[in-house]
Amino acid sequence: MRGSMGPLGRFLRDRRAVAGLVILAVETLAVLLLPALFGLAPNLTDAAAGFWAPPSASHWLGTDDVGRDVLARLLCGGRVSLLVGFSAAGISLGVGVPLGLLAGWRQGSKWEYGIMRLADVFQSFPSIVLVLCLVSLVGASVWNIVAVIGLLGWTGIARLVYANTLTVREREYALAARALGGRWTTILRRNVLPNAVGPVWAVLPLRVGRAILSESSLSFLGVGIRTPQASWGSLIQYATNTAVFVGRPWIWVPPAVCIVVTVVSLQWVGDGLRNALDPRFYIGPKT
Amino acid sequence: MIRYIRKRLATAVPVFFGITILVFLCLDLAPGTIADLGGEEGGSAGNQAILEERLGLDKPLPQRYLVWLGGLLRGDLGDSWQTGRSVSESIAQRVGPSLILTGTGVALAVLLAIPLGAAAAWRPGSGWDKAASVCSMVSFGVPGFLLSLAGVYVFSVVLGWLPSARMYTAGTSGTLGDLMCHLILPAGVVCVSSMGELVRQTRSACLETLGEDYIRTARAKGLGELAVMRHALRGSLLPVLTTVLSHIPHIIGGSVVVERIFGWPGMGSLLFSAISSRDFGIVMGVTVVIALTVLGTNLALDLLYGLADPRVRREEADR
Numbered sequence: 001m002r003g004s005m006g007p008l009g010r011f012l013r014d015r016r017a018v019a020g021l022v023i024l025a026v027e028t029l030a031v032l033l034l035p036a037l038f039g040l041a042p043n044l045t046d047a048a049a050g051f052w053a054p055p056s057a058s059h060w061l062g063t064d065d066v067g068r069d070v071l072a073r074l075l076c077g078g079r080v081s082l083l084v085g086f087s088a089a090g091i092s093l094g095v096g097v098p099l100g101l102l103a104g105w106r107q108g109s110k111w112e113y114g115i116m117r118l119a120d121v122f123q124s125f126p127s128i129v130l131v132l133c134l135v136s137l138v139g140a141s142v143w144n145i146v147a148v149i150g151l152l153g154w155t156g157i158a159r160l161v162y163a164n165t166l167t168v169r170e171r172e173y174a175l176a177a178r179a180l181g182g183r184w185t186t187i188l189r190r191n192v193l194p195n196a197v198g199p200v201w202a203v204l205p206l207r208v209g210r211a212i213l214s215e216s217s218l219s220f221l222g223v224g225i226r227t228p229q230a231s232w233g234s235l236i237q238y239a240t241n242t243a244v245f246v247g248r249p250w251i252w253v254p255p256a257v258c259i260v261v262t263v264v265s266l267q268w269v270g271d272g273l274r275n276a277l278d279p280r281f282y283i284g285p286k287t
Numbered sequence: 288m289i290r291y292i293r294k295r296l297a298t299a300v301p302v303f304f305g306i307t308i309l310v311f312l313c314l315d316l317a318p319g320t321i322a323d324l325g326g327e328e329g330g331s332a333g334n335q336a337i338l339e340e341r342l343g344l345d346k347p348l349p350q351r352y353l354v355w356l357g358g359l360l361r362g363d364l365g366d367s368w369q370t371g372r373s374v375s376e377s378i379a380q381r382v383g384p385s386l387i388l389t390g391t392g393v394a395l396a397v398l399l400a401i402p403l404g405a406a407a408a409w410r411p412g413s414g415w416d417k418a419a420s421v422c423s424m425v426s427f428g429v430p431g432f433l434l435s436l437a438g439v440y441v442f443s444v445v446l447g448w449l450p451s452a453r454m455y456t457a458g459t460s461g462t463l464g465d466l467m468c469h470l471i472l473p474a475g476v477v478c479v480s481s482m483g484e485l486v487r488q489t490r491s492a493c494l495e496t497l498g499e500d501y502i503r504t505a506r507a508k509g510l511g512e513l514a515v516m517r518h519a520l521r522g523s524l525l526p527v528l529t530t531v532l533s534h535i536p537h538i539i540g541g542s543v544v545v546e547r548i549f550g551w552p553g554m555g556s557l558l559f560s561a562i563s564s565r566d567f568g569i570v571m572g573v574t575v576v577i578a579l580t581v582l583g584t585n586l587a588l589d590l591l592y593g594l595a596d597p598r599v600r601r602e603e604a605d606r
Contacts, residue, residue, distance in 0.1 A: 122300070122579045123306035125574075126540025129558065133313045133570065136562050150320045217544055219560075220432045246444050256427055256433050264428040 010276040017272020020265035031078035040072035043228045077230035088211035091150025096157030104165025119155040127152045136223040149211045164196035202274035211265040232259050295589045299582045306578040311352050314567050337422045365568045374572040389542045390478025400482045403487025419486045426483025427492030431541045435548045436478045452550040481538045488530040492523030532588045
């Protein structure tokens with residue numbers, strides 16, 4: 001029975017991975033639906049509640065420096081943080097996979113040299129520094145941040161695809177396809193890509209987590225998401241104000257918890273995917 | 288060996304130029320220049336043009352890069368556009384504090400992570416293993432700025448044990464003890480953020496070596512567990528060393544954030560203020576220092592590998 005289990009079965013057997021997936025799903029639904037459901041307005045000043053109101057029945061997490069509801073900003077900030085995380089990882093995937101494929105397929109060519117040296121360049125330099133430079137210079141709109149973080153995160157994925165392509169291209173079916181005179185683009189798409197891309201799904205959740213961390217660091221440092229928009233990182237920025245940091249932890253602790261929970265869940269899902277996709281890692285359920 | 292060194296250099300040099308070109312391009316993407324920033328009081332378009340001409344900003348991008356590169360080769364990084372002091376002088380002042388902070392953090396991380404990783408591999412599933420996995424979870428899941436906040440909250444605000452900013456107490460000339468107190472929190476953050484990957488790699492490298500024949504031999508001839516682990520650890524040191532060094536860019540990036548938060552007077556905070564004031568001379572200068580550090584350590588590691596293992600340099604030379 002256990003021997004015949006497919007990847008899905010193995011994934012579902014991994015309790016932490018499933019927990020991570022459930023947490024992420026609940027979180028996504030919450031940030032998407034709750035604001036509309038409760039009619040929360042993240043940018044509305046509640047003059048009656050006043051500035052820096054403590055938590056109450058009408059404002060569960062109090063209000064901020066201009067009387068906006070913190071809970072509403074937390075939920076809408078979550079939208080931005082999750083959006084940045086997933087879209088940036090998507091861009092990294094979209095850039096990394098084709099470049100990795102090309103470098104692996106054209107082994108020994110100028111393409112391989114150029115792409116792999118470019119990956120060296122990106123990997124030898126702290127990406128947060130480049131992100132800081134670019135975002136503070138280009139301007140910090142959500143889509144600029146997504147583009148910058150996404151474009152700087154392609155190297156890990158490209159290296160993985162590259163290494164897999166090197167082995168897959170020597171397999172018999174790939175050789176056969178070449179011997180039959182298939183066009184190289186077709187062979188890459190039909191034979192190489194599906195077999196080289198597997199392990200990428202396992203690192204993708206980690207990429208999403210990294211992107212969320214980058215965005216929150218940027219926003220915390222004050223060069224990321226700007227008010228009136230919010231993200232989890234920009235909400236934590238209130239903690240740089242000593243009075244908030246010491247006296248009003250309900251403002252900066254919830255977004256901090258959200259970031260950590262999200263990133264850890266993503267990691268669990270990633271670990272689960274890795275074990276499920278590559279049976280060599282599978283140890284079996286702990287009993 | 289000489290051929291091997293030449294090969295390694297041949298890959299490092301283009302990467303160095305690549306990094307400087309990349310950052311140069313990034314800086315050029317900025318709408319507006321330092322001349323615009325000063326424009327509020329500086330006034331007329333004429334003044335701005337003069338300023339741009341003096342800084343060489345009126346020239347096309349490739350020419351500016353070549354001018355900068357020429358200066359670099361002569362050992363001249365130019366002047367800071369903001370303070371007018373030479374870039375190398377401004378950076379030289381900041382190298383010491385950065386080295387103290389990052390060096391202490393990484394040294395602590397290595398000292399803690401290697402025994403922990405080895406203990407986790409020694410008894411998978413034990414308390415040690417759980418501690419190791421919690422440690423790497425914290426390290427991966429909690430961003431540096433949050434760790435800093437939490438550290439300051441607990442140790443400075445609640446307990447009042449440690450100072451929360453700067454390198455010395457204001458107004459004092461700074462004793463070693465004072466420096467140590469100020470160092471604990473930021474270095475602790477650098478340590479925790481760089482530990483996770485190290486623990487993970489040590490664990491998996493040790494697990495792998497523990498399966499080797501020579502470990503079975505060591506056990507079979509009746510060596511104690513401690514001696515066995517010493518053998519296993521020695522066998523797994525190279526991959527661990529690789530991890531430390533391949534993480535240097537990540538660690539440097541992390542300490543930029545940490546320096547900024549703690550007001551640590553290192554290269555990170557210099558870089559940060561230079562970016563926001565568009566002081567490109569300084570940004571490029573710090574870039575060069577970071578790139579040289581990363582590539583230098585990688586090169587040193589490659590040479591060490593080549594010295595330690597003749598197979599490595601043979602393979603590389605044949606390629």
